[in-house]
Amino acid sequence: MHRLRILDYIIFLLSLAVVTASVFWSASSGEGELIAEIEASGEVYIMPLSRDGSLVLKGPVGDTRVDVADGEVFISDSDCRDKICVAMGPVSTPSSWVACLPNRVFVRVVAGNSGKGTEVDAGAF
Amino acid sequence: MPVRSDDRREITAFLGALCLFLSAVEYLIPKPLPFLRLGLANLPLLLGLRFLKPVDLILVLLLKVIGQGLVNGTLASYVFLFSLAGSVVSVFTMSMVYRLGGRHVGLVGVSLSGALASSLVQVALAVTFVFGETARVIAPFSIGSGIVTGLIIGVFAERFVSSSGWLKGIERRYSISLEDSK
Amino acid sequence: MRKKQPDRIGYYIAALPRFAAGMLMLPPYLLAEGLACKALLAAFFALLAVLAGKRLRWGYFLILVLSVTFFHLLSPWGRVLVEIGPFIITSGALENGLIRGITLVGMVFLSVASVRPELELPGRFGGLLGRTFYYFDSILEGKRRLSGKNFFVSLDELLMERFNPDQEKLGAGESGEKPCLETDQTFRGWFLCAAAILIPWGLWILKL
Structure with missing residues (x-):
């Protein structure tokens, strides 16, 4: 059996360091992520603000379309009369909200499950 | 007069076959988890690193990956691409470490660095194309098991190099064929 | 298998x-x-x-x-x-x-x-791969020699038998054609x- 050489030990230590780093990397996922929580017709919907997409929700008046784009959530279209919800524009800070009252669609931004690392943005109030 | 012109080619092909054989042997060894692999098939690459020309080393690598794809039937799927990416990065890293490390590095360190590089690539690919961001939790397990198997293969390679008469013969034959082709 | x-x-x-x-x-x-x-x-x-x-x-x-x-x-x-x-x-x-x-x-x-x-596969690489498969079959034929107990010694013997580095012509004989299982379309x-x-x-x- 050959003796191990100096670089063998160094590479071994390096790989231990990489494993340790990977533990931290894996633990950091999803921390403090913001999500849009939507209530419509007694159902709850979830849309993380980090992923673009859209949902069409049914309500008493008709359809309401909720969009997430560039880290913001907004109602892009609704079958209500006044379109106040569309006019409210995008929101992206914790506790902020948009809603379409005639169609009973309520969209609220909340901090993700871990909550850690997200400070409540004072500007939201 | 022995015909030596084909020796390089035959040795390359045989080392490729040895990779396929060792992965067949590994298939017979029971595994604690379906996703864990020992990576015995990398042994010929590690051995070849010591005496093969880079071109031939790359050929052995391709023979191994494409041959496995044909035998297992996974050639036309993502499994093949993952395996190719992992092997390419691993062989590249091992070559660098072996060249730069010179006499300060043994096959254990070389093997370990290759396994480390390969498992990092595999985790990156798995998170990007298969499981999604939330699968970061698999990273420590995947890299950790990569290190363990890298160590084992490295120790195997050291033992084989110091004990094998066959390998010494092949190395001699290969270097003669290199001189002849000059 | x-x-x-x-x-x-x-x-x-x-x-x-x-x-x-x-x-x-x-x-x-x-x-x-x-x-x-x-x-x-x-x-x-x-x-x-x-x-x-x-x-x-x-x-x-x-x-x-x-x-x-x-x-x-x-x-x-x-x-x-x-x-x-x-x-x-x-x-x-x-x-x-x-x-x-x-x-x-x-x-x-x-x-x-x-x-x-x-x-x-086409070309020179295809030919090389043919050789690899020929040797693969050849090693598989002798796999009984392998023992878990003396793995390295038995592997060395197996390799020596199937691909002797001291023989006149390496891997002599066969052309590397794979056994013809091919059916006609x-x-x-x-x-x-x-x-x-x-x-x-x-x-x-x-x-x-």
Whole structure:
């Protein structure tokens, strides 16, 4: 059996360091992520603000379309009369909200499950 | 007069076959988890690193990956691409470490660095194309098991190099064929 | 290798057209978007793999689909179906996870059904690969010599026997032609290929 050489030990230590780093990397996922929580017709919907997409929700008046784009959530279209919800524009800070009252669609931004690392943005109030 | 012109080619092909054989042997060894692999098939690459020309080393690598794809039937799927990416990065890293490390590095360190590089690539690919961001939790397990198997293969390679008469013969034959082709 | 099932596809279809047909089925499969469409096609590919006599490790593929789905569920998206403590099952994440997992295993099924070891690659590399397969068979013939107890010594003996570095001509003899299991492509074979290719394309076009 050959003796191990100096670089063998160094590479071994390096790989231990990489494993340790990977533990931290894996633990950091999803921390403090913001999500849009939507209530419509007694159902709850979830849309993380980090992923673009859209949902069409049914309500008493008709359809309401909720969009997430560039880290913001907004109602892009609704079958209500006044379109106040569309006019409210995008929101992206914790506790902020948009809603379409005639169609009973309520969209609220909340901090993700871990909550850690997200400070409540004072500007939201 | 022995015909030596084909020796390089035959040795390359045989080392490729040895990779396929060792992965067949590994298939017979029971595994604690379906996703864990020992990576015995990398042994010929590690051995070849010591005496093969880079071109031939790359050929052995391709023979191994494409041959496995044909035998297992996974050639036309993502499994093949993952395996190719992992092997390419691993062989590249091992070559660098072996060249730069010179006499300060043994096959254990070389093997370990290759396994480390390969498992990092595999985790990156798995998170990007298969499981999604939330699968970061698999990273420590995947890299950790990569290190363990890298160590084992490295120790195997050291033992084989110091004990094998066959390998010494092949190395001699290969270097003669290199001189002849000059 | 355990008991070998006959390759029923190989009776009619030669290795190269078979591979080409497999490749032609891949684009509509990857482009198809609905879960039902994907699942249907994956089941069709699994059937082809079984007809090809492949032993599929069902447990492995099941675990793969389930774990992919599980990790997708961890980043919720869409309607909340069930909430189990901190773990939320959402419709969007569930659907995406299943689609991703099924897509991956379906690809493997298709690949396994359409790739034969007899498939010859062109050019110099193809020839080299032929030699590799020749030696692979040769080593396999002697695998009984291998013992777990004295692994390295027995491996060395096996290699010495199959590829002696001191012999006059290395790996003497055989041309490296793979054993000829090749069937001729029958008329029926072409018809079956075309029918199989039409299935994923048809499903994809209809769903769109």
